[in-house]
Amino acid sequence: MADDTGGTAATGQPLSYRYGWYTTGVLMLAYTFSFLDRQILNLMVGPIKADLAITDVQFALLTGGAFGIFYTIMGLPIGWMADRYPRKWIISTGIALWSLMTALSGLTRTFPQLMLARIGVGVGEATLSPSAYSMLSDLFDKTRLPKAMSVYTVGIYIGAGLAMIIGGTVVGAIEKTPDIVVPLLGEMRSWHVVFIVVGLPGLLVALWVATLTEPVRRVRPADAADAQAAGFSLPRIWKFLASYPLMSVSLFLGSAMFSVMSYTDAWFPELFIRTWGWGPQQTGFVNGAASLIAGPLGMLAAGWWSSRMIQNGQGDACLRLTAYAAAGIALPAVLMPLMPNGYLMGVLLLPLKFFGGFTPVLIPTAIQMIAPAALRAQLGAVFMFTVGIVGVSLGPILPALLNDYVFRDENALRYSLSVASGIIAPIAFGLLFIGMKQFRRRLAEVEGATSA
Template identity: 30%
Template sequence: MSETPIANPVNPAANTGNSADPKPTKRAWVVLGILCFVYILNFLDRQLLAILAKPIQDTLNISDTQLGLITGLYFAFFYCFIAIPVGWLADRTHRVGILSLACGIWSAATLACGLAKSYPQLVIARMTVGFGEAGGVPPSYAIITDYFPKGNRGRALSIFNLGPPIGAALGIAFGAAIAAAFSWRMAFIVLGGIGIVTAIGVALFVKEPPRGAFDKVSDQERQEKAKFWETLKMFFSRKSLMLAALGSGSTQFITYGLGNFTTLYLMRDKGMTLSEVALWYSLIVGFGMGAGILVSGWAIDRFTRKSKQAYALVPAASLALAIPFYLAFVWAPTWEWSLIFLIGPMFLNYFYLSSSVALVQEEVKPNQRVMSGALLLLVMNFIGLGLGPTYVGAASDFFRADFPENSLQIALFTLTPFYVFAIILFLWLAKVLKKESEDAAAAV
């Protein structure tokens, strides 16, 4: 069976025959920049409702529980489960086309959020945002993996994963600034319009790369269409993939539970204004989270060359270091001290992301990458995005009867045990990866 690489006009380095050290092309970096911008819009639109929670609550008279549901479970239900058939379709068809269509859908739905006159209308628009965003990230993972050779993917995926911190920071800065100057509705309308234009740009300027061009697979494997049930069974039967997904989900329970209520917490409990949030909180998110994701990508590429266990040990160590900073952030008596301590969790909480994504993309066949990425997102986002904010909102309302002045603070304190749970799962993953490496070495 032939293993000669197919001609690759998108990545000429793959055609040279020098498979020892292929390099990403200039086009690859341009495409990465475009996909990162799409991810910025993806995350910006996703976080905008949480950022503008206070004025939306005041306008539509919704409770913390309702806010947790609309930013968490209602959104995640469509976002997580629609991603599976979308991922399967993308593995068999045109990934760039699906990404462009998805961007158009979620952007139009974001615009509709700004037009909502009631909580049910906002729920419908929000769920449609989740439907569209289901086709955003998994195809991008696979496109990037086929533009960048092994040894460069951790760095490339970490740059792509700057989408969340940049999107969150811009959402805080511009979303809060627009809301303060005009209204929260205008923020949704403006950002939705930008997304629709971007969707057209993706279709025009991003070329579909050949599947598996940098991977040692046969021509037949490259051309083979992924089977839905086979990919599903493969993912859920691989202990390493499931532990990566569960460890990531436990971490996201913290990051989304915290992130979707931080603005409300800082404004309601600490006395910050929208203008102060737009400046100071956006800087903490942008630089803290962004630096953490960039450093994590460098660490993954560096340490996984020596041992595959680094995919698990790097996020486990970062989460252990984050715990005291997180407790100090929730405890701090003023918003100034809270933001100073928040730098720690913002930097350390996100090492898991590039690590888990890179592990999954490396471990599966090229024609299973989009659906495998979607399955990773299904598990970690249903746990984290679906249940994290829902839990924090319900806990805040539960504690309000006895602690009316600081119920949200107590709810945030109760997220701490999930740090420990996530660390245990990543340490378990490290043990599994070590055994897999030993078994592979013994089989040679």
């Protein structure tokens, strides 16, 4: 039955939607490890700053600049590869790379060494999402795709939540004995051990991804003439984006500005530590619980809500709901750091994580719905590029800059975070909303050609 058949395997055999959901689950696990390896750094600000003698801005470069810039730059050529070569092998290789580089972070002794290791993590993680977006769009039709994207991207908050809880527990358990002697490796600090423990299990996930069946790429009638275009070409990407300038601004720049507020969470654990004197275990539990509860709920709500709207004929559902989320997150983002106690701050983390989960589900789905066949992974990589350059990099760095150069007080972090959100939120909403009409026009062109 048509309802039971999803994509097609490279062997020509049909793949059921059940297998599509299995693939989605494996990719979600990979995304979980991606964010676990990425976010574990954020819980260890104090020990790393003390041991390496670095400033807030230098730490922000570790979590934003060093990681984010290479994560985004490498996404473009990897996106081209994912449009032409087996995506499961690209993902599997990337997982192995970022897992090894996370473990190697535990062997570093200087700031440049740790920065190089974080660059390696960024390069490895750049392989995942462009390839996964492309695979999922070949496994599901447009009404199921938002749901599949929501399940895949749940890995963001599961990984971030586990990073906070596991990392907080480990750091809290050994913070009284920060020097640990490990066989063969000698004396190590507690944060070194955390990197090694978190990084190595990812190698098993890399092997699991390698067992997946590679789906055949879907080619829509609207894209048939373009499907065989070869070679990575920035002019071809630019030509498409320039044909729909307002839509492109919304999908790429608007979502990137929204993501700035999400990536300021690099400072949330340290916010509780500096403002209320909480320990790593307590702050890890509160931040981790918020990620594990509200983040997945937001993602699943975004996927199911947008799927229902699309079924009812509202084709712009993904972009529209993202704009609404940008409006919804504004007040909690501004108020959360200013709350009079840590527990109220913890409560306001819930709407932040809930609305923050909309963008990574809805915008990649919207891009796959309107992208030419030969540019699907590459446009997914452009999304990762803009989110990385603007969000992953600016999210941690903007509050640090305000803290170091405006307030000039390490304990003013709460005001830096509040001001940063107050500036970014209205800009994100405006940028997301202006491209709605052109998005509907492009979607009509794709669906019209397919119907014809």
